[in-house]
Amino acid sequence: MEIAGASNGFFFGEDMPITLRTRNRQAASPHVRARHGATRKGGDGGLSWWRAWREWHVEDWPRMRCNIVVAVFALLWVGIWGRAWYLQMMKGPHLAAQARRQHTTTELVTGRRGVIYDRNGQILAQSVQSYSIYAKPHDIEDKVRAAEVLGALLGREPQPLYEELASARRNFIWIQRKVDDYTAEELRKADIQGLGLAKEYDRVYPLKHMAGQVLGFVNVDDRGCAGLEFTLDGRLASLSTRQVVQRDAQGRRFYLHEEGVADPKGQDVTLTLDVRLQYVAEEAVREAGQATSSRWAGALVVDVSNGDILAWAQYPFFNPNTLRERTVPALYRNRLAQDALEPGSTFKPFPMAIALQERKVTPDTLINCEKGKWETKRFTIRDTASHGILPATKVLRYSSNIGMAKIGQHLGAPVMYKYLSALGFGTRTSVPVLESRGILRRLRDWSEVDVMATAFGQSISVTGLQMAQAYLVLLNRGLFRPLRILKENVAVHEPRERIFSDSTARTVMKMMRDVVQEDDGTGKRARIDGIDVGGKTGTAQKADHRAGTYGHKHLASFVGFFPVNRPQYLILVLIDEPSSNQYGGVVAAPVFKEIAFRTMAFMGGGNEQNKERAERPAASGRQRGFKLAGMEPLATTPDLVPARKSLQKSLELPGHLAKASDCVPDVEGKTVRNAVELFARAGIVPELKGSGTRVVRQSPRPGTAWKEAGKDAEYILWLTEL
Numbered sequence: 001m002e003i004a005g006a007s008n009g010f011f012f013g014e015d016m017p018i019t020l021r022t023r024n025r026q027a028a029s030p031h032v033r034a035r036h037g038a039t040r041k042g043g044d045g046g047l048s049w050w051r052a053w054r055e056w057h058v059e060d061w062p063r064m065r066c067n068i069v070v071a072v073f074a075l076l077w078v079g080i081w082g083r084a085w086y087l088q089m090m091k092g093p094h095l096a097a098q099a100r101r102q103h104t105t106t107e108l109v110t111g112r113r114g115v116i117y118d119r120n121g122q123i124l125a126q127s128v129q130s131y132s133i134y135a136k137p138h139d140i141e142d143k144v145r146a147a148e149v150l151g152a153l154l155g156r157e158p159q160p161l162y163e164e165l166a167s168a169r170r171n172f173i174w175i176q177r178k179v180d181d182y183t184a185e186e187l188r189k190a191d192i193q194g195l196g197l198a199k200e201y202d203r204v205y206p207l208k209h210m211a212g213q214v215l216g217f218v219n220v221d222d223r224g225c226a227g228l229e230f231t232l233d234g235r236l237a238s239l240s241t242r243q244v245v246q247r248d249a250q251g252r253r254f255y256l257h258e259e260g261v262a263d264p265k266g267q268d269v270t271l272t273l274d275v276r277l278q279y280v281a282e283e284a285v286r287e288a289g290q291a292t293s294s295r296w297a298g299a300l301v302v303d304v305s306n307g308d309i310l311a312w313a314q315y316p317f318f319n320p321n322t323l324r325e326r327t328v329p330a331l332y333r334n335r336l337a338q339d340a341l342e343p344g345s346t347f348k349p350f351p352m353a354i355a356l357q358e359r360k361v362t363p364d365t366l367i368n369c370e371k372g373k374w375e376t377k378r379f380t381i382r383d384t385a386s387h388g389i390l391p392a393t394k395v396l397r398y399s400s401n402i403g404m405a406k407i408g409q410h411l412g413a414p415v416m417y418k419y420l421s422a423l424g425f426g427t428r429t430s431v432p433v434l435e436s437r438g439i440l441r442r443l444r445d446w447s448e449v450d451v452m453a454t455a456f457g458q459s460i461s462v463t464g465l466q467m468a469q470a471y472l473v474l475l476n477r478g479l480f481r482p483l484r485i486l487k488e489n490v491a492v493h494e495p496r497e498r499i500f501s502d503s504t505a506r507t508v509m510k511m512m513r514d515v516v517q518e519d520d521g522t523g524k525r526a527r528i529d530g531i532d533v534g535g536k537t538g539t540a541q542k543a544d545h546r547a548g549t550y551g552h553k554h555l556a557s558f559v560g561f562f563p564v565n566r567p568q569y570l571i572l573v574l575i576d577e578p579s580s581n582q583y584g585g586v587v588a589a590p591v592f593k594e595i596a597f598r599t600m601a602f603m604g605g606g607n608e609q610n611k612e613r614a615e616r617p618a619a620s621g622r623q624r625g626f627k628l629a630g631m632e633p634l635a636t637t638p639d640l641v642p643a644r645k646s647l648q649k650s651l652e653l654p655g656h657l658a659k660a661s662d663c664v665p666d667v668e669g670k671t672v673r674n675a676v677e678l679f680a681r682a683g684i685v686p687e688l689k690g691s692g693t694r695v696v697r698q699s700p701r702p703g704t705a706w707k708e709a710g711k712d713a714e715y716i717l718w719l720t721e722l
Contacts, residue, residue: 111238111264112201113222116215118273119308119487123206125215125229125320127222130202131184133175133195137168140194149190150175153183177220178202203229205320207720211278212318213334214433214485226332228269228485231432238264270487272308276669277301279696280598281313285573288591289315292578298336299595300468302483302570304475304561309431309468309485310569310603311595312336336464336574337431340438343467344540345399345522346557346584347457350470351408352396353508354419357500360410363393363507367403374402379449381405381456384539396511397521399537401456408455413446416454422480422499423470425462430482438462457540468572471559475567478505509534513564516589526560526589528596534567535560535592537585542577553577558588562596569603571595601666601702666702667695667717675717682706686715696720 087095116125133150140146147162154176164173176183177200184197203218216227224233281299289297301311318332333339355361372386383400395403408416417440420426426440439461441450453459469483478500500508512534516523522537537558544551556575561567573588573595581587667675672688675695679686684706686698697718 112266113203113218113238114236114266114268116228116236117268117270118275118278119271119310120274121270122275124211124271124273124275125203125205127201128204130178130200131181131197132177132200133179133184133187134198135165135168135173135175136171136194136196137165137173138171138194140165140192142192146192146195149187149192150195153186153190154179203320207275208321209317209319210275210282211273211312212320213314213332213336214273214312215320216334217320217323217332226434227334228271228433231434232269235267236269238266272303272310272485272487273312274310274603276602277311277599278313279668280602281311281595282315282317283697284591284594284598285313285315286317288573288575288587292575292580292587294575294579295577296335297573297575297591298464299574299591300336300464300570300572301595301599302468302472302572304472304567304570307472307481307483308487309483310599312485334433335576337433337435338463340436340461340463341542341555341576342458342460342540343462344457344538344555344557344584345401346467346536346538346559347460347462348396348399348404348455349474349508349512349536350420350423351404351411351416351455352392352511353474353500353504354415355392355407355411356504356507357419358411358415361392361407363391363511365392366390367392367395367400367406369395369400369402372402374405381452393511393514396508396536397514397518399515399522404456405452408452409448411451411455413443413451416451417443417446419499420454420460422497423473424466424480425460425470429465429469431465431485433465433485435465436463438466457538464572464574467559468570471561471570471572473499474505474508475561475570476505477502509561509564509567512536512561516560522585523558523560523589525585526558526592526596528562528593531562531596531600532564533560533562533596534564535589537583537589539583539585554582556582556584556586556588558584558592560589560592560596569596569599571599602669662705664698664700664702664704664706664715666698668698668702670695672717672719679715684715686717689716689718694720 112129113127115123115127118124133154135146137143143162143165147158147165150156150161151158161175175195187195187197201222203222205212205215212227214227216229217225218229219225223237224230229236281301285297285299288294296315298314299311300309300313302309314335316331320332323332352361356363361367366389368389369383369387371388372383374381381402383398383402385398387394387398387400387403390398390400390403392403392407395407420440426438428435428437441459450459465483472483473480478498480496480499482496513532515521515537516526516533516535518524523535526533526535535558538556540555540557541550542553542555543549544553554577556578558573559570561570571592573591575584575588575591578587665678667678670678671694675698676686676688695717699716700713
């Protein structure tokens with residue numbers, strides 16, 4: 001009973017002093033040890049295991065904690081390195097691509113367009129940096145405020161802007177391209193998320209309408225659309241490149257250029273044009289166009305020695321800076337290159353040269369001009385005057401259609417076609433502009449009427465460039481020398497094949513001299529006293545395509561050169577559909593005269609004038625002085641050249657060293673300071689109009705005597721930024 005009680009006490013705590021408090025099991029009684037062993041064998045061994053674990057745990061706990069800490073850190077270390085290996089090796093490429101998309105982007109970068117210069121380094125076209133406003137509608141939180149700010153800056157209604165931002169499907173839209181600096185700065189200050197500025201380049205033409213049709217223009221994307229801007233776009237435009245742009249945490253872009261790496265830039269181009277002569281030619285055609293109420297007027301000035309086009313003028317003018325305001329295609333059409341018209345009598349020197357070259361006629365060959373009317377089986381040819389039998393030299397002087405038609409009939413179609421093709425008719429010139437081929441029928445399509453009509457400038461269509469190119473052959477003693485407007489590759493523009501002999505070219509030039517210098521010539525209004533001038537007038541009827549016949553409209557023209565013995569300059573003038581007078585000798589020849597005189601003033605020339613003519617008196621017994629519109633005679637004929645040289649020499653000196661001349665000095669193209677000093681030497685302070693650093697125009701005209709202008713005369717200088 002006591003043992004049983006002891007057993008009960010062991011489990012319920014009644015005999016705790018006998019059982020649990022006995023630490024030394026060897027000291028326990030055999031009975032107790034037997035009882036303990038019997039209990040473990042009886043199925044209660046789990047309790048013994050628990051007690052043994054507790055005893056071991058209590059005794060080894062510090063070591064246990066160290067082992068646990070080591071195990072935990074080992075697991076963490078393995079997990080971290082395992083995760084790192086997974087991110088680097090397995091997910092690395094994907095995450096790197098995501099990072100690049102978030103922090104960098106690529107842009108298509110278009111650099112600055114090349115500059116266009118004239119032959120003296122004057123800028124005709126250049127690109128300046130500007131900004132364009134863009135929007136990312138999805139990033140704009142307050143679209144109402146954004147629309148109001150944009151409307152106030154751009155002068156537009158906010159409601160359409162808001163609708164554009166709200167309905168945009170793409171996350172990039174242009175708001176306004178190429179705004180001014182003030183607008184760009186105000187938009188920066190507004191700091192509206194989702195609105196930004198993109199750097200672009202705007203094309204600027206500092207001289208405004210000067211050579212506008214030749215230069216052309218570019219579109220809003222800085223691509224050439226007309227003129228040289230279009231034909232030379234591959235050179236002027238910079239190559240588009242992809243550039244990596246980094247962004248900050250807010251997505252704002254910033255540029256990190258590599259050292260030594262510059263923005264892309266187009267190639268600069270230098271033209272053969274001279275802004276001084278360009279201004280002279282434009283003023284002359286403007287006055288002629290306004291005076292005759294013509295459809296358009298144009299002029300070309302060419303250096304005979306090398307084929308350089310020095311001036312290319314066309315009126316009405318076209319200002320590429322105002323393209324967005326005036327986009328009429330007819331305004332920027334380069335008519336001297338693109339309009340192919342029947343040339344009329346200015347074409348007659350070429351059939352005459354062909355006939356002389358082929359020895360069909362000589363200067364003294366007599367030709368019956370049928371008293372001004374020649375009726376054939378199929379058609380009738382008329383002259384403007386009644387002439388009987390004339391030598392070949394006077395056929396050209398009097399511009400007889402009948403005489404030239406008979407010369408063409410003797411030549412025949414094959415010979416005419418051969419030479420006209422060699423002169424460049426029916427093909428484009430080497431000038432890199434948009435140009436018409438003109439109309440030169442295929443040989444098999446020529447009829448007898450075509451041969452005879454072509455001889456006096458009908459049944460063929462040519463451009464102003466082609467006419468200048470053909471005349472350049474005659475003035476270069478029969479050698480073909482290409483025209484050029486780019487001042488480069490001089491070797492390419494050397495004379496090519498010979499078309500006419502030297503004697504033939506000289507004979508035709510002498511005939512054209514008589515057209516101007518003789519009193520019965522049709523071009524006598526182109527005379528410049530003291531200078532031998534040659535040329536040919538033209539009055540061509542324009543075809544009425546609706547009626548299928550020639551109408552009442554005309555193309556008046558004059559092509560001239562000087563001096564005759566050794567030509568230096570070739571000037572072509574075209575006036576389309578003049579209303580006041582239709583004859584080229586009346587409306588076009590005076591334009592040539594003014595351009596020629598001003599060309600000599602700027603460039604020199606006329607030094608090979610005929611001394612015999614300069615020394616002999618005029619038929620009326622008095623000497624004729626040269627006079628332009630609004631200009632008094634500069635000097636009498638014998639003293640013209642010395643006086644002109646003296647005036648030019650004085651103008652070459654600085655203003656404070658120059659001596660006062662007896663007449664108004666030519667200060668066009670000079671700096672304002674130099675011009676004012678030149679006038680101050682004569683005790684006159686001119687009035688300045690406009691803004692700029694150089695004089696572009698003056699009144700009274702150069703050469704006007706101070707006393708003739710009067711004390712109350714207004715001396716005005718117009719300025720420009722040159």
